[in-house]
Amino acid sequence: MSLLQEHVLLRHRDIPNIRDIHVYTAHGGYDALRKALNEMQPGEVTDVVKASGLRGRGGAGFPAGVKWSFIPKDVKPVYIVVNADESEPGTFKDRELIEGNPHQVLEGIALCAYAVGAEAAYIYGRGEFRGPFRGLQQAIDQAYEQGFLGENILGTDFSLDVYTHLGAGAYICGEETALLSSLEGKLGQPRNRPPFPAQVGLYGKPTVVNNVETLTNVPPIVRHGAEWYRQFGTEKSTGTKIFCLSGHVVRPGNYELPLGTPLRYLIEECGGGVPGGRKVKAILPAGASAPILPGDKLDLPLDYESVQAAGSMLGSASFIVMDETVDMVWAASKMVHFFKHESCGKCSPCREGTYWMEDVYHRLRDGHARPDDVDLLLSIADQMDGNCFCLLGEFSLSPVRSSIRHFREEYEMRVKRMGIGD
Numbered sequence: 001m002s003l004l005q006e007h008v009l010l011r012h013r014d015i016p017n018i019r020d021i022h023v024y025t026a027h028g029g030y031d032a033l034r035k036a037l038n039e040m041q042p043g044e045v046t047d048v049v050k051a052s053g054l055r056g057r058g059g060a061g062f063p064a065g066v067k068w069s070f071i072p073k074d075v076k077p078v079y080i081v082v083n084a085d086e087s088e089p090g091t092f093k094d095r096e097l098i099e100g101n102p103h104q105v106l107e108g109i110a111l112c113a114y115a116v117g118a119e120a121a122y123i124y125g126r127g128e129f130r131g132p133f134r135g136l137q138q139a140i141d142q143a144y145e146q147g148f149l150g151e152n153i154l155g156t157d158f159s160l161d162v163y164t165h166l167g168a169g170a171y172i173c174g175e176e177t178a179l180l181s182s183l184e185g186k187l188g189q190p191r192n193r194p195p196f197p198a199q200v201g202l203y204g205k206p207t208v209v210n211n212v213e214t215l216t217n218v219p220p221i222v223r224h225g226a227e228w229y230r231q232f233g234t235e236k237s238t239g240t241k242i243f244c245l246s247g248h249v250v251r252p253g254n255y256e257l258p259l260g261t262p263l264r265y266l267i268e269e270c271g272g273g274v275p276g277g278r279k280v281k282a283i284l285p286a287g288a289s290a291p292i293l294p295g296d297k298l299d300l301p302l303d304y305e306s307v308q309a310a311g312s313m314l315g316s317a318s319f320i321v322m323d324e325t326v327d328m329v330w331a332a333s334k335m336v337h338f339f340k341h342e343s344c345g346k347c348s349p350c351r352e353g354t355y356w357m358e359d360v361y362h363r364l365r366d367g368h369a370r371p372d373d374v375d376l377l378l379s380i381a382d383q384m385d386g387n388c389f390c391l392l393g394e395f396s397l398s399p400v401r402s403s404i405r406h407f408r409e410e411y412e413m414r415v416k417r418m419g420i421g422d
């Protein structure tokens with residue numbers, strides 16, 4: 001069940017085999033690119049994306065058109081880098097877009113390239129995307145054959161080459177500057193910002209880094225206009241969003257809904273509720289990175305502002321539902337383990353802090369916790385806060401602090417070793 005009459009992004013659900021270029025073009029595919037190349041100046045494409053209010057879907061929610069407008073006009077070459085690293089736990093939307101509707105991704109890339117004057121685009125995928133990228137390469141080859149990529153696209157003087165690249169399976173390579181380093185063949189570790197990639201990006205040149213889902217929104221925006229797009233969502237969080245739903249729900253999966261849809265609708269209507277009629281205990285709205293929300297937040301509208309006001313972040317909108325059987329100390333320890341494992345080691349607050357936090361969780365798990373261990377966790381988090389080189393270290397504080405904030409009694413039971421089994 002969906003609040004949309006038809007999907008904007010997940011169009012393959014409505015139109016079988018839209019991954020084939022002939023089916024895609026029969027349903028208006030590449031019309032937006034044709035319209036842009038024939039009727040619009042590059043700056044007008046940026047303007048319509050700005051006016052649509054489209055915000056980045058990779059996590060930070062930065063307005064896409066504004067980001068494009070930061071690209072200097074007098075420095076060449078300009079690059080597009082598409083972030084398909086998709087490594088946040090519980091996030092699986094970009095994969096579905098790449099597999100199900102790859103030409104809409106490619107058309108979005110071409111529109112972005114035209115808008116900012118780029119002639120090369122790189123799609124960086126997580127190491128495990130070997131299969132999805134085979135299909136993506138076929139779509140790229142088809143687009144070249146049909147004249148939508150390559151030299152003199154649609155007979156104009158706009159040319160674009162698109163390349164794919166697979167990483168080696170590191171979460172940090174989703175962070176845009178680490179991604180750029182990895183793409184350049186260097187160690188995948190973050191760089192200082194500023195300068196931001198729009199000024200000094202891939203190979204030191206101006207670069208737009210956008211998420212797959214962000215760019216997939218662009219063809220319908222250019223085709224139907226900013227006003228059409230703004231009919232979906234809220235004033236500040238416009239459009240539709242793919243919500244990745246997993247954990248304790250009857251029907252996990254991707255659901256495309258207008259931003260601002262209540263969490264209850266996602267979990268109960270789309271997901272079919274919690275199996276066995278059990279209660280929702282906690283929700284992770286953005287995988288492991290954003291603070292845990294307690295289960296009484298089901299009426300929360302799912303837009304960037306509302307989720308932030310509720311003390312968390314919408315991020316990539318990967319909703320992991322935990323029912324009342326979940327031990328929150330265990331859940332937090334798993335997330336801390338993830339961040340410790342994925343810490344790139346560049347800065348000591350993250351490298352050491354995640355290690356020490358996991359050490360405390362091991363004591364809690366093994367029944368050796370010390371009386372002040374809960375406060376010790378909070379103290380480590382305070383010392384890391386604001387001192388990590390990039391957001392990975394800051395993300396690792398979310399499960400720790402939020403689980404203690406909402407479920408401290410479960411920690412205290414561990415400290416007192418009361419009724420806990422592993």
Ligand SMILES: Cc1cc2nc3c(=O)[nH]c(=O)nc-3n(C[C@H](O)[C@H](O)[C@H](O)COP(=O)(O)O)c2cc1C
Pocket residue numbers: 055056057058059060061062064083084085086087088171172173174175176177209210211212214215390391392
């Ligand atoms: C540790 C870390 C991991 C990230 N992983 C991803 C990712 O897998 N995919 C993604 O699109 N953005 C990821 N991001 C966000 C990117 O740095 C960047 O903001 C995004 O690619 C920009 O695209 P957008 O504006 O279209 O969202 C990550 C950020 C951090 C700090």
